[in-house]
Amino acid sequence: MTATRILVLNSGSSSVKYQLIDMADGSRLATGLVERIGEETSRVKHGDRETSGPIPDHEAALRAVAEELDTDGLGLDSPELAAVGHRVVHGGLRFTAPTVVDDEVLEEIERLVPVAPLHNPANITGIRIARALRPDLPQVAVFDTAFHTTMPEYAARYAIDVETADAHRIRRYGFHGTSHAYVSRETAKLLGKTPEEVNVIVLHLGNGASASAVRGGVCVDTSMGLTPLEGLVMGTRSGDIDPAVVFHLSRVAGMSVDEIDELLNKKSGMVGLCGDNDMREVVRRAVEGDGAAQLAFGVYVHRLKKYIGAYSAVLGRVDAVAFTAGVGENSAPVREAAIGGLEEMGYAVDADLNSVRSDEPRLISPDYARVAVAVVPTDEELEIAQQVYALVRA
Ligand code: AMP
Secondary structure, three states, X not given: OOOOEEEEEEEOOOOEEEEEEEOOOOEEEEEEEEEOOOOOOOEEEEOOEEEEOOOOOHHHHHHHHHHHXXXXXXXXXXXXXXXXXXXXXXXXXXXXXXXXXXXXXHHHHHHOHHHOOOOHHHHHHHHHHHHHHOOOOOEEEEEOOHHHHHOOHHHHOOOOOHHHHHHOOOOOOOOOHHHHHHHHHHHHHHOOOOXXXXXXXXXXXXXXXXXXXXXXXXXXXXXXXXXXXXXXXXOOXXXXXXXXXXXXXXXXXXXXXHHHHHHHHHOOHHHHHHOOOOXXXXXXXXXXOXXXXXXXXXXXXXXXXXXXXXXXXXXOOOOEEEEEHHHHHHOHHHHHHHHOOOHHHOOOOOHHHHHOOOOOOEEOOOOOOOXXXXXXXXXXXXXXXXXXXXXXXX
């Protein structure tokens, strides 16, 4: 029997998301989520089944996942399972492609914890436990940063003292790479072209948000930096600010580094501006005349426009701009507002096409527009599974 199934694990700080995908036909055999790990009210959602009760740690969470899969006859001991693919947030400069995990690779991912303190530890735990459960199975790490390692040095560097930067590995790495890779390729497909033939701006607008400039299938710039805090306005993250705000908060407001970290990562962005991080709520309130929601929407869209303009200049010629992730795929008002006013630059949105709801990749620009505006649903799990399967089959 050929092993064609890939289990994709996305271990976050308090959650584990997973999908079992059969690469023979791309079908999802199982989809699930363990959330609120470490709390009394942890929850396991496996397809339509849902159970709740305390799940103390990631080990217990992965055991719960294994049990759910077992119940459906899809257990980790199945001979059809080819590999486990792990989403790993930070791969630094070393990991430019999916990598089979051995002790040395795991150590290197651990060495990157200082630059990804919120994410890499959970990813490492996920890998360790999955390895313990099925030691003979390839465990493959797929890095959020990998797609961006092609950025030219002048786009990756901050203009700070080089020695200090190098000593502490301070540079722009970028994140959401699997999504930017997948969506840029799917956008080319939608245009009937190969990735090499097109220049695309990808706008991944979810709870976290990032933009990338992709020239001929290769990433040349992206909005997130050393950490996923830089760039666009997000659900709870500020995105770009003057770094002197940090000194000011420390010196004048007397805040500690940890407090500032929490302020900028968890209490800023749309939540900080108007108290809501769900774009549906923000738009609903804005339409009803709520001033804070209107301002938050304005700040969000203004930042987005600035990145579209910047990446148009970086690319020189843009064939398409693609909206993806929760907000990008679903919020017609955000797409309309972000593209509105850019007609002289060749961008336009057709109101009727923009209002269509669909799970399929689609164009929302009128025929006359010089640049195609597309909505392209992202599929990070499928992208991870494809990369893992290609590696273990090779
Ligand atoms: P993601 O991180 O890609 O799952 O995106 C999550 C975010 O997408 C949520 O916080 C919402 O702000 C946004 N979102 C989801 N559904 C919609 C919708 N129908 N309209 C507008 N925004 C949405």
